[in-house]
Amino acid sequence: AQSVTQLGSHVSVSEGALVLLRCNYSSSVPPYLFWYVQYPNQGLQLLLKYTTGATLVKGINGFEAEFKKSETSFHLTKPSAHMSDAAEYFCAVSESGNTPLVFGKGTRLSVIA
């Protein structure tokens, strides 16, 4: 069975600082991995996804993530945080894109001026 663990339910960074949100997964088959962002009272917006190919994935708003099979990780990074990045971030996994998404519990990102 698939599962996702997001380390840290709340991360706080200063504006301009590095953003690092951690995600570890388990999957018995090659995973499809996703990061979604949710702003208050809104649905989920896809930031980026890994399906196959290049392990470093670039997404919207300057975010990127690297798939590391040996570490079963898919951490999300952004070099410089902006106030508008404050939101909840969810990591999700699907088995080869053919099974429903399994989400982590989410990490709330706060950006301090």
Next chain:
Amino acid sequence: KAGVTQTPRYLIKTRGQQVTLSCSPISGHRSVSWYQQTPGQGLQFLFEYFSETQRNKGNFPGRFSGRQFSNSRSEMNVSTLELGDSALYLCASSPDSSTDTQYFGPGTRLTVL
């Protein structure tokens, strides 16, 4: 193209009542998935419909049901509402049955009193 729309956006019901939520997918999308989001359990998969057939079902009681119409619009129904059914219900659509192209709607916020 219009995005995924969900109606109503907010709903207040009392215990024991039933409720029907609606989701209109992006034009041309044939798959609709439903997720429940609560502070305690996070995001959990309810069910997925593809071309009017239920393809996958999550681990929810039979009080939760859904259907999809020939125009791909979907409804989910919850009967005999319980306090614990209070949640944000998210709908996602995709062109086919794979998860790597899902787009989420804004959700319906259900409050059960």
